[in-house]
Amino acid sequence: MENQTVPSHQLKAGMIGMGMIFDETYAPMLAAAREGLYDPSFGVCSVDLSAVATRTGTRAEKFRENNGEDFASFESYIEPDAAGQLLNAGPDFVCVATPDNRHFDAARAVLEAGKHVIIEKPSVLSLDELDELTALAEKNKVLAKIVYHKLLDPDHKKLRTLVADGELSHVNNGYCTLLEPKSISGGQFAEWIKGRNPGTYVAVHYIKLIDFTFGGKLKRVSCSGQRGLVGPADGPTWDSTQLRLVYEYESGREAAFDIHTSWVTPDNFPGWVEQEVQFRFDNGNWNGHSRRRGVECTIEDKTPMVSKISINNHYNGSFLEPWGERSQRGYGIEAIERFFREVAEVEFGSEGTREERLAKIADLTYNSLADDRQVVAAVQSMEAILERHAAGKPDSVVKVNDPAGGLALYSPGDATPEVLYSGTV
Numbered sequence: 001m002e003n004q005t006v007p008s009h010q011l012k013a014g015m016i017g018m019g020m021i022f023d024e025t026y027a028p029m030l031a032a033a034r035e036g037l038y039d040p041s042f043g044v045c046s047v048d049l050s051a052v053a054t055r056t057g058t059r060a061e062k063f064r065e066n067n068g069e070d071f072a073s074f075e076s077y078i079e080p081d082a083a084g085q086l087l088n089a090g091p092d093f094v095c096v097a098t099p100d101n102r103h104f105d106a107a108r109a110v111l112e113a114g115k116h117v118i119i120e121k122p123s124v125l126s127l128d129e130l131d132e133l134t135a136l137a138e139k140n141k142v143l144a145k146i147v148y149h150k151l152l153d154p155d156h157k158k159l160r161t162l163v164a165d166g167e168l169s170h171v172n173n174g175y176c177t178l179l180e181p182k183s184i185s186g187g188q189f190a191e192w193i194k195g196r197n198p199g200t201y202v203a204v205h206y207i208k209l210i211d212f213t214f215g216g217k218l219k220r221v222s223c224s225g226q227r228g229l230v231g232p233a234d235g236p237t238w239d240s241t242q243l244r245l246v247y248e249y250e251s252g253r254e255a256a257f258d259i260h261t262s263w264v265t266p267d268n269f270p271g272w273v274e275q276e277v278q279f280r281f282d283n284g285n286w287n288g289h290s291r292r293r294g295v296e297c298t299i300e301d302k303t304p305m306v307s308k309i310s311i312n313n314h315y316n317g318s319f320l321e322p323w324g325e326r327s328q329r330g331y332g333i334e335a336i337e338r339f340f341r342e343v344a345e346v347e348f349g350s351e352g353t354r355e356e357r358l359a360k361i362a363d364l365t366y367n368s369l370a371d372d373r374q375v376v377a378a379v380q381s382m383e384a385i386l387e388r389h390a391a392g393k394p395d396s397v398v399k400v401n402d403p404a405g406g407l408a409l410y411s412p413g414d415a416t417p418e419v420l421y422s423g424t425v
């Protein structure tokens with residue numbers, strides 16, 4: 001047999017934000033990717049964490065301490081201008097995992113520097129921000145992607161397969177819920193939670209699932225919510241939200257989706273989060289529960305506080321493999337791996353030119369920022385409706401691509417809408 005050498009490459013990764021989601025998904029993926037990812041198109045590509053940017057540096061140093069041997073040499077930068085300093089260190093791509101309302105500035109700095117970016121969900125909070133970032137990515141010929149790991153959940157892949165194959169036809173309505181524990185709103189997010197809501201944080205997973213799986217055009221957005229636990233009952237910080245989206249399909253028929261979220265579920269709940277989806281079609285029903293997939297495990301003195309009774313082994317689990325190795329894997333990690341592979345393919349792939357590979361991968365609608373328009377439109381509308389509600393005017397509705405503008409916010413009693421976005425959604 002002819003002796004062929006497999007090409008070998010390296011990518012330098014930058015990380016902005018090193019909180020819970022970094023520990024859960026980026027850290028295990030970065031550990032695995034140091035060994036190298038293989039693809040026939042690019043050969044072997046190792047990914048090295050070269051620099052990180054955080055607010056105070058504490059989490060970065062703790063991570064270095066706990067993982068000294070594997071991650072000894074990354075640079076750590078802190079505010080002010082942590083992102084700018086990180087970019088001077090010359091990473092090939094950057095992952096943005098800062099709080100929801102701090103994604104835009106970080107992602108813009110990365111794209112302005114001509115580096116690929118992947119942003120945690122929710123990508124950005126307004127269509128103006130989305131327009132600016134997608135234009136920068138196009139101009140500087142780099143990828144701008146989002147982590148939507150629920151699209152990689154095997155159950156959601158099956159749902160989409162049945163829809164794509166026409167086995168489930170025309171969705172009429174649906175219900176999704178994602179409830180987070182009180183420790184999130186009361187502890188982990190306490191620094192930035194004022195004025196925020198759990199819908200932006202987690203409904204966005206299901207907005208994307210609905211948008212990506214069923215297609216269609218977003219027509220109307222409405223939202224209600226409750227206050228009084230995380231902040232005052234008449235303040236701008238929300239305990240729970242109920243978002244309703246109405247979509248229209250090519251047939252002219254509509255579907256409505258209700259997405260209920262909260263971050264005040266008791267901490268002794270049997271799972272880390274409660275997640276359920278139901279979709280009703282012309283010819284069938286889909287009922288999925290991501291927590292109750294069959295396992296209940298009680299351990300004295302541990303469950304349900306230190307570990308949980310119902311565990312989602314599909315998202316992100318640590319396992320002793322049958323062949324003796326320890327591993328950590330699941331769709332939460334796979335979503336990050338896909339992005340690493342996408343960057344490697346753009347930079348080192350053997351098929352076509354870089355420009356052709358970039359165009360092909362930038363066009364993948366499941367994670368591309370340019371294809372997040374309707375999701376961002378829903379989030380921007382929900383936030384504006386909640387803001388009006390907190391100002392004493394509940395029950396507004398946003399009409400999408402209305403004669404008045406792309407996002408037109410109508411409040412009861414006001415004939416003239418406020419235009420949140422004038423372009424076409």
Ligand SMILES: NC(=O)c1ccc[n+]([C@@H]2O[C@H](COP(=O)([O-])OP(=O)(O)OC[C@H]3O[C@@H](n4cnc5c(N)ncnc54)[C@H](O)[C@@H]3O)[C@@H](O)[C@H]2O)c1
Nearest residue numbers: 017018019020021022053054055097098099100120121122
């Ligand atoms: N994909 C998912 O399912 C999932 C799950 C949890 C969180 N998230 C998203 O990830 C993001 C982070 O969430 P988290 O739970 O890790 O939050 P966290 O509060 O645990 O961590 C936030 C991190 O950002 C850093 N940070 C804050 N402001 C910064 C700034 N201006 N510059 C640089 N770093 C800054 C903090 O130092 C901290 O390291 C959020 O947008 C959240 O919505 C996604």
